Amino acid sequence: MTVAVQRLVAALDLGSTKVTAIIGEVTGDSRSWGLRILGVGTERSTGVRRGVIRDFEESVRAITKAMTDAERIAGIEVGTVYCGAGGEQLAQRISHGVASITGSEIRTSDLARVNDVASSVSFGHDQELLHAIPLDYLVDGQAGYADPVGMSGERVEAQVYILTARSSTLAHQRKAIEKAGWHVGEVVVEPLAASLAVLSPEEREMGAVLVDLGGGSTSVAIFQGGKLRYSASLRFAGGHLTSDLVHGLQITQAEAERIKERWGAAYAPMIPEVEVVEVATTGQGVKSVPRQLIAHIMHMRLQEVLELAYDEVARAGWSMAALPCGVVVTGGGAAAPGIVELTRDVFAAPVRIGVPADQLRGLVDRVAAPEYAVPVGLALWGARQVALGGGFGAGGKASPAVGRVLEPVRRWLQDFF
Ligand SMILES: Nc1ncnc2c1ncn2[C@@H]1O[C@H](COP(=O)(O)OP(=O)(O)OP(=O)(O)O)[C@@H](O)[C@H]1O
Numbered sequence: 001m002t003v004a005v006q007r008l009v010a011a012l013d014l015g016s017t018k019v020t021a022i023i024g025e026v027t028g029d030s031r032s033w034g035l036r037i038l039g040v041g042t043e044r045s046t047g048v049r050r051g052v053i054r055d056f057e058e059s060v061r062a063i064t065k066a067m068t069d070a071e072r073i074a075g076i077e078v079g080t081v082y083c084g085a086g087g088e089q090l091a092q093r094i095s096h097g098v099a100s101i102t103g104s105e106i107r108t109s110d111l112a113r114v115n116d117v118a119s120s121v122s123f124g125h126d127q128e129l130l131h132a133i134p135l136d137y138l139v140d141g142q143a144g145y146a147d148p149v150g151m152s153g154e155r156v157e158a159q160v161y162i163l164t165a166r167s168s169t170l171a172h173q174r175k176a177i178e179k180a181g182w183h184v185g186e187v188v189v190e191p192l193a194a195s196l197a198v199l200s201p202e203e204r205e206m207g208a209v210l211v212d213l214g215g216g217s218t219s220v221a222i223f224q225g226g227k228l229r230y231s232a233s234l235r236f237a238g239g240h241l242t243s244d245l246v247h248g249l250q251i252t253q254a255e256a257e258r259i260k261e262r263w264g265a266a267y268a269p270m271i272p273e274v275e276v277v278e279v280a281t282t283g284q285g286v287k288s289v290p291r292q293l294i295a296h297i298m299h300m301r302l303q304e305v306l307e308l309a310y311d312e313v314a315r316a317g318w319s320m321a322a323l324p325c326g327v328v329v330t331g332g333g334a335a336a337p338g339i340v341e342l343t344r345d346v347f348a349a350p351v352r353i354g355v356p357a358d359q360l361r362g363l364v365d366r367v368a369a370p371e372y373a374v375p376v377g378l379a380l381w382g383a384r385q386v387a388l389g390g391g392f393g394a395g396g397k398a399s400p401a402v403g404r405v406l407e408p409v410r411r412w413l414q415d416f417f
């Protein structure tokens with residue numbers, strides 16, 4: 001297959017339970033772009049925990065396996081990847097910038113300057129800037145301008161949402177990917193990437209909450225006015241459900257994982273009382289367990305996780321009334337039957353499961369599950385950059401890093417959507 005190297009993108013999601021690699025070709029043009037998925041590789045891994053590499057060699061192994069599988073399926077070797085950042089290494093804050101307007105009216109360059117001022121704050125020790133998203137502009141002290149270009153005034157202020165990640169964690173991640181043989185072109189925070197894969201432009205505009213139920217962490221992100229406005233990562237996730245099943249049913253970790261994915265449910269009332277499942281216990285051989293008990297254990301824990309997610313939204317100062325599109329659930333946990341019903345109970349809002357589908361061609365079926373929201377989102381992020389002329393292609397295997405560090409001005413332009 002021949003695909004222009006500049007039109008190729010590759011994405012790598014380092015999750016707590018698995019590493020996923022996606023290789024795709026950018027389709028369309030800047031007005032209507034998309035992604036043809038050419039190759040997907042997934043490898044189970046215990047090397048990463050909540051976005052932090054805990055076991056270097058294990059991570060290198062899983063990255064190598066996932067990337068090589070994706071390359072083999074695509075029939076193409078790539079050099080550079082878009083990589084996600086999530087979990088406890090992320091930090092956020094709202095930063096304020098002021099600039100005087102040089103001409104008779106506000107120009108894009110004035111906004112670039114004020115965003116630059118707001119993004120040039122010190123992030124504290126060991127933090128690296130990933131995104132600077134202008135949330136609101138004030139002109140001569142008057143707030144509420146999404147795009148004040150063309151207005152007249154003397155002074156423009158910007159409120160910029162700054163997302164940073166721990167430099168040492170990012171360095172470690174880069175090192176593992178380099179050791180495996182690839183380069184990191186750009187690091188994108190997970191919910192921002194996932195939003196491209198599963199939220200409609202309308203949901204991003206009117207307001208929605210994205211909840212990713214992963215294996216090691218649950219991420220909560222608020223979108224409104226077309227922008228990411230808040231994000232948080234909770235330590236409770238799929239791993240806790242597994243532990244609860246291990247203790248509650250006296251079974252091994254592996255059996256708990258199997259039971260959860262095969263027979264589990266997030267909403268106990270959905271499961272008929274009569275259903276019984278055979279499980280292999282740690283001491284007493286095989287025993288029969290009511291499926292409702294499995295569902296009950298999962299229901300309790302998931303309800304707790306979702307309540308924490310809801311509290312996070314409230315703590316950020318948002319009510320669900322201001323986010324009329326409700327909640328979109330992604331991550332492996334979103335595959336549990338009844339998750340929509342449970343989430344609806346907790347948030348008292350409309351709920352749907354986020355499955356990557358829009359703008360995709362090629363091996364779409366392979367990624368049509370909520371657990372692929374982040375890796376597909378990363379690939380779409382890359383596709384969008386390339387389509388708009390600002391990104392980097394995935395390059396050939398032997399080519400040096402084509403990724404480059406973006407200056408802040410370009411950065412805010414890119415984060416703006
Ligand atoms: N059908 C299912 N029902 C319940 N849980 C499920 C189901 N399928 C997968 N899971 C759980 O989803 C979790 C994995 O989700 P995902 O792949 O999104 O996590 P990850 O990206 O590896 O981790 P993280 O994002 O936390 O770093 C595991 O705990 C797994 O048991």
Ligand SMILES: [Mg+2]
Nearest residue numbers: 015016214374
């Ligand atoms: Mg994940």
